Amino acid sequence: PFGPGPVKALEHFLAMAERDGYKTRNIDNYAGDFEFGEGDEVLGIFAHLDVVPAGSGWDTDPYEPVIKDGRLYARGSSDDKGPTMACYYALKIIKDLGLPVSKRVRFIVGTDEESGWGDMEYYFAHSGLKDPDFGFSPDAEFPIINGEKGNITEYLHFAGENNGAFTLNTFEAGLRDNMVPESATAVFTADSTLAELQEKLAAFTAAENLKAELVQEGDAFRVTVIGKSAHGSTPELGLNAATYLAKFLDQFAFNGAAKVYLDTTANVLHQDFAGENLGVAYTDAKMGALSMNAGIFKFDRNSDDNTITLNFRYPQGTDAQTIKAELEKLDGVTAVTLSEHEHTPHYVPADDPLVSTLLSVYEKQTGLKGYEQVIGGGTFGR
Incomplete structure (x- = not known):
């Protein structure tokens, strides 16, 4: 299956x-x-x-x-x-x-x-x-993981219509919601020459220390940015190719739905690992801080339902509906939907018989002090 x-x-x-x-x-x-x-x-x-x-x-x-x-x-x-x-x-x-x-x-x-x-x-x-x-x-890892943050994927929906001197035809990135996109590609038309665009891309990649390629395909241009993948629970360890690509494109005069899509990606989601720009940042004393990974991007100017897929790892004290309510406040977002599957936060106290037994065995076998940990990743342990 x-x-x-x-x-x-x-x-x-x-x-x-x-x-x-x-x-x-x-x-x-x-x-x-x-x-x-x-x-x-x-x-x-x-x-x-x-x-x-x-x-x-x-x-x-x-x-x-x-x-x-x-x-x-x-x-x-x-x-x-x-x-x-x-x-x-x-x-x-x-x-x-x-x-x-x-x-x-x-x-x-x-x-x-x-x-x-x-x-x-x-x-x-x-x-x-x-x-x-x-x-x-x-x-997971030693000495023990006895807490896991909640896990929910939420989808931002956007329109697609855009026209003008710069027009975004497509924007795609990402394989899974729980992975940082390693590459991102956009196809667009522009009131600029290939040489002018390549010069701007060279300056951008030099400043950001990234690899990218821009080629002309008929009347359009195709640009691809290469980032670095990482697990969605630790997005700060990667380089999100999609948000960097949007950051490059955001300097141009796109309008309509393209401007909204690129602006959200470049100026709201870029390096917003804790969800501060989104208004969903939250920290629990025991389970730590919420994290956000922007994992999948799909945009087509001929579609009226384009999406950005956001995966949240959240501690006790907040929930999927609270996050959704904040996302609905974003300018230009036509709808926010939730994935079918949600894992709520899971925590087993350190004095639980199984947890305390595993920690005592760890201490006996390694000679090291055992301690509890909470992770953003999700395992069958919950």
């Missing part, structure tokens, strides 16, 4: 578990599981086998693992196949040594964690088993 790659990974994982003596279940290619141990309580281990798009800039094939200098290079090696396999072999060691366990362990692997979590929704509706009493996801 989520493509051939995740299904292939699921089948391979379950075949490996069968090889090692576990009785596995494939829940219609959405997810799979197996159990080990005895007991009334069930500990769930929640992992995922899907990955985010590989993007560009790889020195090796992202889907052909390479070990170099003691490190494994491949898409998903840390998110989440590497940690999944670490947990798998930790459980296998317990099984092979015959160590006693007082609870049943159910190892659950999904195939849609990076998108809409349709795998877990389907799994729990069709598993036919009692839900785990508690659990964890090997999908």
